[in-house]
Amino acid sequence: MVPLQKYQDKKIAIYGMGITGCSAAKTFQRLKAKVFCWDDNEKIRKKIKNLKFSINKFWLNPESIDAIVISPGIDISKCKIRNYLKKNLNKIITDxxxxxxxxxxxxxxxxxxxxxxxxxxxxxxxxxxxxxxxxxxxxxxxxxxxxxxxxxxxxxxxxxxxxxxxxxxxxxxxxxxxxxxxxxxxxxxxxxxxxxxxxxxxxxxxxxxxxxxxxxxxxxxxxxxxxxxxxxxxxxxxxxxxxxxxxxxxxxxxxxxxxxxxxxxxxxxxxxxxxxxxxxxxxxxxxxxxFRGLPHRQEIILSSSKLLCINDSKATSFDACLQSLSNYNQIYWIVGGLPKHQDYFYLKNVRKKIVKAYIIGKNISFFRKQIGKKIPF
The missing domain is CATH 3.40.1190.10 (Mur-like, catalytic domain)
Structure with a gap:
């Protein structure tokens, strides 16, 4: 049974008005709740005015809020209202x-x-x-x-x-x-x-x-x-x-x-x-x-008797990349992108598989340092 009665007339705060926040706000409106929204980004606040959401600094009147929905991208330990959220963890629900x-x-x-x-x-x-x-x-x-x-x-x-x-x-x-x-x-x-x-x-x-x-x-x-x-x-x-x-x-x-x-x-x-x-x-x-797989995830874009081209650009951590590299031999590796926190290249197990690396993008120096003398580039 849909919990219409549970949220009807309840005061629901939505913190973070990206795709998840907007979808939560619309859902609670459908459930006849009273919805109060906030995003720290002023541009986003202006955008959501057109959606007829109530823009409200709900944390200034904490006793009146029955539940709080926070968007997945918000880190409670670093956000602007972290003290309020930490005191009200029991009120937080997610999408x-x-x-x-x-x-x-x-x-x-x-x-x-x-x-x-x-x-x-x-x-x-x-x-x-x-x-x-x-x-x-x-x-x-x-x-x-x-x-x-x-x-x-x-x-x-x-x-x-x-x-x-x-x-x-x-x-x-x-x-x-x-x-x-x-x-x-x-x-x-x-x-x-x-x-x-x-x-x-x-x-x-x-x-x-x-x-x-x-x-x-x-x-x-x-x-x-x-x-x-x-x-x-x-x-x-x-x-x-x-x-x-x-x-x-x-x-x-x-x-x-x-x-x-x-x-x-x-x-x-x-x-x-x-x-x-x-x-x-x-x-x-x-x-x-x-089954044909998904775009950019070990996607075969060319296959012939002499050449196999794999697009694995969705491998956004080195561990994900390593999984793909371990599947092949005689590899010409095009690598680049934005390094993740504490990302480290442990190439020992695939070094002999890679003929040459081609480093592209804004972080060439990072990748050169990581690859070092292990692989020609």
Missing amino acids: LDLFFELNKEALIISITGTNGKSTTCKIIEKILKTAKYNVKTVGNIGNPILFSSRPNRKCIFILEASSYQLQYSRLFRSKHAAILNISPDHLERHKNIKNYTRTKSRIFFAQNSSDYSYINLTNKYSKLIKNIFKAKKLKSKLISINKSNCNFLLKKINNKYFKSKGNVENLAFAYAIAKNLKINDKVIVRALNK
Whole structure:
């Protein structure tokens, strides 16, 4: 049942009026709540005036606010109203929480991890659509989740969740939840790998004994996730995924896309979830043979007997890049972009695979220093 009564006439503060904030404001207006909005950016405040939202410094009258929605991009420890938010953590809800409240009767599959989230969501979507299910893929990969939240109990939602979304989530629950892998990322916000891993693990916190939690058995941080699982006394069924679990499936698939190690790992998770949904292997194989991947994610843009060109420009951390490099030999590597916090190039395992590196963009000196004398450039 849609919780119309729960929020009717309640005073809801929205902090941060980007795509997520606007979608939350519209949803609460639909639920007949009294919505007060704020963004620290004056240009954004001027834009949202046209949307007829009440622009209000809600923190100046804190007792009157019943719930606070913060946009995922806001770091509470650094924002302008951090003291107010820290005192009112129990009032904070996220877009994930509201999405769940609106769709409690739907089957939700949620995917997080450092790398491979979007691809895994799309593999699952392809399998479910081939099996004739009504499917919507939402979150980072698709529409903002609250633009897709008209309740639909017959729909299966596949949701890509980021660490930013999970950090302050308290209510969100999914029938199937997966952490694909963990490697250092977003440490400028989470400070260290333990905090980052714990934040990712929040995807399991609201699950119950009828739900499924999937983790990567071969990832070096899986032990940390298991320890969190035990310490929190989580009740869901914990399933350890190993890419060798789908070796037999790879023999049946005729698709070059699944020859890379990273994509096999993504496939292993998708297959485990599909089997728990009782989908037949023949349907799964048919779906996988038709799967073409996503743009800029290990995308094959040219394939001939002499040359294979891969566009992996969505690999925005070196760990993601390393996964792709490990799949090939005789590599001519075009590299550049904006380095992430504490990003470090450990090239030892792929050095012999790379013939030459071509460094482009504004941060040439950073990449030259990282590559050093290890690889010609």
